[in-house]
Each structure stands twice: as C-alpha cells, then as structure tokens.
Amino acid sequence: MALKPQIIATRTSPLALAQARMLQSQLAKANGASDPDAAFPILGLTTTGDRITDRALLAAGGKGLFTKELEIALQGKEASFAVHSMKDVPTRLPDGMEIACILEREDPRDVLLTETGAARVMDLPQGAVLGTASIRRQAQALTLRPDLKIVLLRGNVDTRLAKVRSGEIDATFLALAGLKRLGREEASRPAVELHEMLPAPAQGAIGIEIRSDDGAAREALAALDHAESHICVLAERAVLAALDGSCRTPIAAHASLRHGTLSLAGEVLSPDGTHRWAQSVTLPLEGDPRAAAAEIGTRLGEAVRQSGGEALEAALASVDEH
Numbered sequence: 477m478a479l480k481p482q483i484i485a486t487r488t489s490p491l492a493l494a495q496a497r498m499l500q501s502q503l504a505k506a507n508g509a510s511d512p513d514a515a516f517p518i519l520g521l522t523t524t525g526d527r528i529t530d531r532a533l534l535a536a537g538g539k540g541l542f543t544k545e546l547e548i549a550l551q552g553k554e555a556s557f558a559v560h561s562m563k564d565v566p567t568r569l570p571d572g573m574e575i576a577c578i579l580e581r582e583d584p585r586d587v588l589l590t591e592t593g594a595a596r597v598m599d600l601p602q603g604a605v606l607g608t609a610s611i612r613r614q615a616q617a618l619t620l621r622p623d624l625k626i627v628l629l630r631g632n633v634d635t636r637l638a639k640v641r642s643g644e645i646d647a648t649f650l651a652l653a654g655l656k657r658l659g660r661e662e663a664s665r666p667a668v669e670l671h672e673m674l675p676a677p678a679q680g681a682i683g684i685e686i687r688s689d690d691g692a693a694r695e696a697l698a699a700l701d702h703a704e705s706h707i708c709v710l711a712e713r714a715v716l717a718a719l720d721g722s723c724r725t726p727i728a729a730h731a732s733l734r735h736g737t738l739s740l741a742g743e744v745l746s747p748d749g750t751h752r753w754a755q756s757v758t759l760p761l762e763g764d765p766r767a768a769a770a771e772i773g774t775r776l777g778e779a780v781r782q783s784g785g786e787a788l789e790a791a792l793a794s795v796d797e798h
C-alpha cells in the first residue's frame with residue numbers, strides 16, 4: 477500500500493464527484509486502505525467546459541475542455557489520478573499521459589425524459605420541443621423525427637429535468653449511466669434501444685488518466701481495470717479518432733464483446749439529421765485484443781468516412797464553424 481496520499485483530481489459537477497467517490501472506494505478496497513479520504517484524497521477542479529455555457533463557444537473552443545485542468549494538475553504532480561467520463565476525453569492525450577484504467581462500464585444507452593412518459597423519439601407529439609446541447613442527439617432525433625424543434629439546453633440534471641417538468645421543453649436526453657450513478661429515480665425509465673440511437677463513443681465508461689512515468693499510480697490501479705470495457709472503449713474511440721471528432725461532433729459508436737468476438741457499430745450524421753452514414757462489423761479479436769479492437773475501430777471509422785465523401789466531410793466541418 478502507498479504510504480503517501482495519492483490524490484484524485486476531478487471536476488466538481490455532482491456526476492463527476494460521484495464518479496470520483498466510486499474510484500476512491502475501489503482504490504481503497506483494492507489497496508487495503510482503511511481510510512479512503514486519507515489514502516486517496518479528492519481534489520475538485522473547475523474546468524473551462526464547466527464555465528462555458530454557450531454551444532458555439534464550446535464548439536469553437538476545441539477539444540479537452542473538460543479534461544485540460546485535470547491534466548495540468550497531473551503534470552504539476554498535484555494529483556496522481558484524473559478521473560474522466562471517457563466520452564469527454566479527446567482521442568489524443570498530451571505527451572506523457574495515458575488512460576491506465578477503464579472501470580467496468582455502466583449501461584451506455586441514452587434515456588429520453590418526458591412528462592408524458594413517452595420513452596421513444598417516435599412517441600413524441602408532432603412538433604415537440606427537444607432540449608439538448610448534444611449535436612449527436614440532435615442529429616439522431618432529427619433523423620427519426622424531422623418535425624422536432626431543437627433548443628439548446630445545458631446545465632446539470634436537475635436544471636434539465638425542471639425544464640421538462642415546467643413544460644418549457646417536451647423532452648431531453650440524458651445518459652442512463654449518469655442517472656444511475658447519481659441514484660436518480662429516472663434511471664428506472666426505459667432506455668432508448670441501441671438500434672434506435674447509437675450512444676456517443678465510450679458513453680458510460682469511466683477512465684483514469686495518469687502520468688506514464690508514475691509507477692505507483694499504475695500499481696494502485698492495477699486491479700481496477702475491466703478488460704472487456706477497456707477493449708470496447710478502445711474500439712469506439714478508434715472510430716472517433718478515424719473520423720477526427722470530439723464529443724461535440726455528431727459521431728456515435730458502440731462495441732460489445734462476446735466470447736472473444738467484437739461487434740462494433742459506428743455512424744456520422746449531418747447536424748440537421750438529413751444525412752447518416754453508418755457501418756457495423758462483427759469480428760473475432762486475434763492476437764492482442766486491445767490492439768485488435770483498436771484496429772477494427774480504425775478500419776470501421778475509415779470505411780464510414782469513405783462511404784460519405786464530400787457531404788460527410790462537410791458534416792464534420794460544420795460543427796466547428798458555428
């Protein structure tokens with residue numbers, strides 16, 4: 477067991493703090509620490525992404541808005557671990573950093589939250605107002621229902637739900653994983669099926685970033701990595717990387733693993749939902765399963781890209797222009 481406290485850096489949103497607590501208790505258990513707060517203290521940091529509330533600025537601000545401040549704490553040795561929702565982590569990490577561990581993934585699906593109880597996009601009334609800040613969810617919803625009116629909706633879970641309750645909007649999407657980790661009763665609502673709406677790459681997965689040269693941090697995490705979740709996250713993030721996206725691009729991917737065989741689906745959409753390019757594949761993982769999964773993801777992403785031609789490039793570029 478480590479003698480020196482090893483600090484966990486996290487964002488301070490309720491969800492981020494809940495995830496940091498999860499990591500803290502798993503670390504304490506795996507490393508025989510009787511006092512989790514003493515052995516693995518939590519350092520809460522505000523990130524640029526938490527301060528910016530405008531989607532145009534978020535899109536223009538580039539990648540890593542939710543991760544940079546945590547990485548600075550790692551680089552400055554103020555923390556040993558940075559805990560992230562993997563769907564917010566850019567595909568390229570700063571030099572000297574790595575994702576050393578992926579915890580067992582939660583359900584990756586989205587949930588549609590409404591006052592009427594409608595749980596599927598198809599069940600929303602004609603012309604319903606859907607609040608979301610996610611261009612992926614906007615594009616996917618418009619693909620299914622071009623009549624929907626999309627409004628920008630940001631803020632934490634309570635703010636969003638209050639707007640549904642007051643009738644300001646008819647519906648919003650949230651990741652089921654977040655609702656579950658916050659212990660919200662809305663987590664018991666039926667999730668949107670994967671074949672109706674593919675999640676963001678790595679949705680539902682928590683990853684731990686460390687300095688590559690920090691052997692003590694790596695050791696403390698060793699027992700926490702969930703092999704299957706890690707493999708799936710690598711495949712989905714390889715799709716994202718091949719399409720050069722961030723979490724603010726309308727790109728979706730989902731992988732599952734059964735008996736050494738990877739099933740992977742990926743898609744890109746135009747923000748207005750008028751175009752959608754999708755591919756899926758099922759292949760056995762040969763050799764090193766992580767490398768094989770990443771390779772399959774890269775090839776699938778490239779195949780999607782090739783199938784879309786200029787219209788797809790325009791869809792990818794449009795997100796950064798507005």
Ligand SMILES: NCc1[nH]cc(CCC(=O)O)c1CC(=O)O
Nearest residue numbers: 561563650651653654679680681
């Ligand atoms: N971009 C915000 C974000 N990042 C991770 C989650 C949910 C938890 C997860 O995917 O692990 C959310 C909120 C949401 O999309 O509802």
